[in-house]
Amino acid sequence: MLITLNRVNALLRTFMPHTNKFMRAFTKSILLFLLFAGFFTNSNAQNxxxxxxxxxxxxxxxxxxxxxxxxxxxxxxxxxxxxxxxxxxxxxxxxxxxxxxxxxxxxxxxxxxxxxxxxxxxxxxxxKPSANTLEGVVISGVPPVKVTEDTVSFSARAFPVRDGDAVDEVLKKLPGIKVDKDGNVTSQGSPVTKIRVNGKDFFGTDVATAIKNLPADIIKNLQFIDDYGDQAKLTGIKTGGPEKVLNLTIEEDKKKGYFARASAGLGNADRYNTNIRGNSMKGEQQISFDATSANANMRGGGGDGITTRNVAGLNYKNEFNSKLSADAGYNFNNNKNNTISSTYTQSVLQDAGQNPLTRLEDARNNSKSDNYSHWFGGNLEYKIDTMNYLKISPNFSYNTNSGNNTGSSLITQDTLFTRRESNNLSNSNNLNARTNIFYNHKFLKKGRNLSSWGNINYTNGENFGNVYNKYFNFEGKGVDSVQNLLNNQNNRNLGLNIGASYMEPLWKKTFLEVNYSWNRSSTNNLRDTYNVVEGNEVFNPKLSNIYDYQFITNKIGLNYRYIGEKLNYTLGINTQPALLQGQNLSNNIETVNRTFNLIPSGRFSYKFSNQQSLDVNYWGRNNQPGFLQLQPISDNSNLQNVVTGNPNLKPEFIHSINAHYKQADWSAGKVIMANFKYERTNDRIVTTKERVPGTVNQRTSYINTDGYYTLQGDYNISKPLSPERKFTIGYSGSGQLNNNITFTDDSRIEARNMAWRQELEFRVDLKDIVNFEVETSYSQNLTKYSNDTFTDRQSNRFECGIEGRNYFFKDLTLGYDFTKQINSGFDNSAVRNPTLLRLSMEYKFMKNDMAAIRVEGFDLFDQNSGISRDVFDNEIVDRQVNRLGRYFMLSLIYRVRKFGG
Missing domain, CATH: 2.60.40.1120 (Carboxypeptidase-like, regulatory domain)
Structure with a gap:
């Protein structure tokens, strides 16, 4: 029997409180003898x-x-x-x-x-493999990377960062994950739209705030999930397109504690940046808050224009008991933005005689906006018993916006040209209220489920605008015209959706699911337009209208599901009649469009091994026309391009196929991911343009047509060059092909746009010495037209950069972010090849590095600008905008934290 030293001392303190030095020495001798005897006895025991x-x-x-x-x-x-x-x-x-x-x-x-x-x-x-549900996605933290059918999981311990870093620094190290300068996160090319903590929503859809709010060292795993909704979690039946969600799991010993960080910075050019954020956890109860007031460092300064931002957010989640849990969040946002842009638009035109023509527009705009928004949302989950589950998710938002846009544009077409000067004012407010209810019942027979749901969504928007345009026609006539309009518009929409799904197990590995859903979207739009003539407002009945329309679908589906050790697939067939009807109440005109779609669906997932999987998914869906596309009146706020809706439009129907390949070498940390997507749209809604003879003006409307498709693909390969992941190399690429269609003077034009990008990355992570990443990339954007007489359009971009931090001693950090762009082929004389450099120095002091002083220089070469090219139907738009320029700032940072215990 082994008697411990502490236990014997406790006995002695009980029975001999007044022992002298001799007795204590004697006691210790006895204890040492007993310990030795115990060790000897233990060493000779059978092992x-x-x-x-x-x-x-x-x-x-x-x-x-x-x-x-x-x-x-x-x-x-x-x-x-x-x-x-x-x-x-x-x-x-x-x-x-x-x-x-x-x-x-x-x-x-x-x-x-x-x-x-x-x-x-x-x-x-x-x-044996467990059931494929999202609730089962929890990893031990030993493998650095783990892939399953719908989830890619990373162990935070395999990607260590510095003390005091937030989750965003971990994300930058993960293969296949990108974090841009504004805090937007993408996984395998898809944007992450929501973040959860231990499975509960965290700060709603404000991803950038969420990844800054949690310290990295309390995170156990980072799980990127393709979320197909509540029904998929409980039944495994996955249909439609998933939402990309990042779920963060917390270390068990860190679920009790708090963290807070406050910073304040002042710089030249009246720049400032203040922020306070905090997080408190007690088991499953968590309260987080974040508040920012700044006109610099807008999460990196990458946004268009100059923005002053005042925001506040509060997030709460709790598991009250084993049955009831809830999460809720509130966000307030006030953005004041001033964007100065130059836009060069090329429109390819073609008349019935197949004669090519190019319409060029060179525009300059100065836009100011002031937006206020409030958002509240949450989830209430009630596990009534082992057989019944209920979830209620309310959501509410309200925002107001005031804007002022002044600008000028010069349009040339053949020998004609026109200049327009504009000054537009707008004020709007929008209300949105939505509630989702989901209920699931499990029967005694394993695999038998009944799910039902109901969604209601209400929106009410009002917009007040004042349009002032002045036109200078240089066609030998010397005629000037002035346009001054007042527009008052109200738009209300009520959406209802109800449905049910029943799943019956047939054999051990097979299931049959029957589902039905009914959806109704009803919109009412009122528009009053007034001409302002010599200061008087005159009602314009031709531009005013009351228009209602409803979109109703009934969908009945049957799915067969097989769950095997390697192969998991679902085959289904759906029938969906759709009704789109509109009522022009001003002119007493009613239109009705009925369509019927037979929709096959399928999902295949094959697990080659526990490190390698492939899944392929097909589904079809309707897409209803927008209000402006349907409204049978003209929008002549720009006489150079008068837009008229088409009440006879049909809903689009989209066929979509995507595939995902994942491979992870758990021992080495090597990761290979690839995605492919193909979409083909029947009854695609495209623009029709009709030229006004003798002018540069055109009339635009909409029509349904076939032939539109898009192909997308991307891949990412990441491999550490050492077991400790000190050196990592990554190679990634993406490509997209769109077949755009438009009509000009009844002539069909097809424009195939192909864009691709290749990138090489090299990352170095030497603990307490340096962390940096070198990136080089080359991208190309090419547009070809169906008419050989049209010239192909091509732009190119080469980009290289380095971003990282060097650590000196344990208190001093040097940060740097350098990027160089070389652009060619952009048809805009204002385009430059910007060189961007950002430097910072941070010194930590006080006990436990609670405080820090930071000196930062942003855009030291003062060349920060946004350059982009977009291709729409028959248009190519090259755009350059102003962005946050050079400044210097001194900041004080203070942190307090305590976790565990």
Whole structure:
């Protein structure tokens, strides 16, 4: 029997409170003897050893699997090696219970007994795949990267950052993940639209705020999930397109504590930046807040124009008990923006005689806006019992905006040209209220489910505008014209959606699902237009209208699902009649369009191994026309381009196929990801343009046509060059092909636009020395037309840069961000090849580095500007905008934190 030193001392303190030095010395001698005797006895006790290998059902190893052996009241554990093997010794009993656990697999538990010798070799540990649901996505943190059907998971421990860094610094290290200078996050080319913490929504859709709010060292795993909705989580039936969600799991020992950070900075040119954020956690209860007031460093200064931003956000989540949990958030946002832009637009025209013509517009604009918005949303989840689940998700937003846009444009077409000067004022307010209700019932028979849902969405928007245009016609006539209009517009929409789904297990691995959904969207739009003549407002009945329209669909579907160890697929067929009807109440005209779609659907997922998977998904969907596309009146706020809606438009129907390939080498951290997407649109809504003879003016409307398609693809390969991930190389690329269609004077024009980009990255992470990333990329944008007489249009961009931080001693940090762009082919004389450089120096002081002083220089060469090219139907638009320019700033930062305990 081994008697510990602490226990004996406690006994002595109880029975001999007045021991003298002699007794204490004597006692220690006795204790040392007992300890030695205990050690000797223990060293001669019988010890046993167990070794083995952890495999999946296909015989492939599961590196990082957690293996535990329990004997009596004691237990020991370890993690499997890269080849799946493990070894444990100092087991003091022949009889024991072994358990093995790994992400995405059912836990293995079995009792063993050592019959002969002291060593037992176990080879029958095979883990079966668990059900494919999002709720099961939790990883042990041992493998750096883990891929499953819908999730790519990263262990935060495998991507360490400096003390005090937020989650955004971890994201920058992850393969396939991009964080731009404004805090926007993309995963495999898809934008991350929502962040969750331990499965609960965090700061709504404000991703940039969320990734700055949590310290990196409390994060256990980062999981990028293709979220197909609540029904998919519970039943596994996935249809439609997913939402890309980032879920952050918190270390268990960090779920109790708090974190707060405050900063204040002042710079030249009246620049300032103040921020306070904090987070408090107590188990599953979490409260977070964030507030910012700044006119500089708008999360990197990458936004268009100069912005003054005042924001505040509050987020709350809690699990009140095992049945009831909730999360809620509120965001306030006030943005004041001033954007100065130059735009060069080329429109390719073609008449019935197949004669090509190019219309050029060179425009300059100065736009000012002042926007206020309020958003509140949340989720209430109630697990009524083991068979019933209810979720209610309310959402409310309200925003107001006032704007003033002044500008001028010069349009040339053949030998004709016109100049326009404009001054437009606008004021608007919009209300949106939405509530989603989801209910699921599980029957006693495993796999039998009944789901139902209901959604209601109400929007009410009002817009007041004053349009003032002055035209100078240089056609030998010397005629000037002035246009002054007042527009009052009100738009209300009520959307309703209800549906139900029933899933029945047929055999052990197969299920049959029947679903029905009904959707109705009803819109009412009122528009009053007045001509301002010599200061008097005169009602214009030709430009005023009351127009209602409704879009109604009924969808009935049947899906067959198979769940195998490697193959998982769903095959379905859906029928969907759709009704689009409109009522022009001003002119007493009613239009009705009925369509019927037979929609096959399919989803295939194949797991080559636990490190490699491929999934392919097809679905079809309707897309209703917008109000302005349907309204049968003319918008002549710009006489050079008068737009008239078409009430006879049909809904678009979109066929979509996408594929995702994922491969991860858990031991080496190598990651390969690739995506492919193809969409073809029937009854595509495209523009029609009709030239006004003898002028540069044109009339625009809309029509349905076929032939539009788009192809997209991207890939990312990342490989660490050392086991500790000190050096990592990444190679990525993307491409897109669009077949755009438009009509000019009844002539069809097809413009194939192809854009592609290749990028090479090299990253260095040396702990407490340096972290930096070197990037080089080349991209090209090429447009070809169906008429050979039209000249191909091409632009090119080469970009290189380095971003990182160097650490001196433990308190001083040098930060840098350098980018050089070389552009060619942009048809805009104002385009430059900007060189951007940002430097910062930060010094930490006080106990636990609670305070820091930061000196920063932004855009030191004063060349920050936004350059872009967009291709729409028959138009190519080259645009350059102003952005935040050079400034210097001194900031004071203060942090307090305490986690664990």
């Amino acid at each position: 046993y050893a167990v070794k083995g290998i952890v495999l999946d059902t296909a015989g492939l190893p599961l590196p990082g699997a957690v293996v535990r052996i329990k004997f009596g009241t004691d237990s020991i554990g370890t993690s499997a090696n890269p080849d799946g093997t493990f070894a444990l010794d100092k087991i003091k009993s022949k009889q024991f219970t072994l358990s093995a656990a790994f992400i995405g697999f059912d836990t293995f538990i079995k009792q063993y007994q050592i019959e002969k010798g002291n060593i037992l070799n176990i080879t029958d540990i095979r883990l």
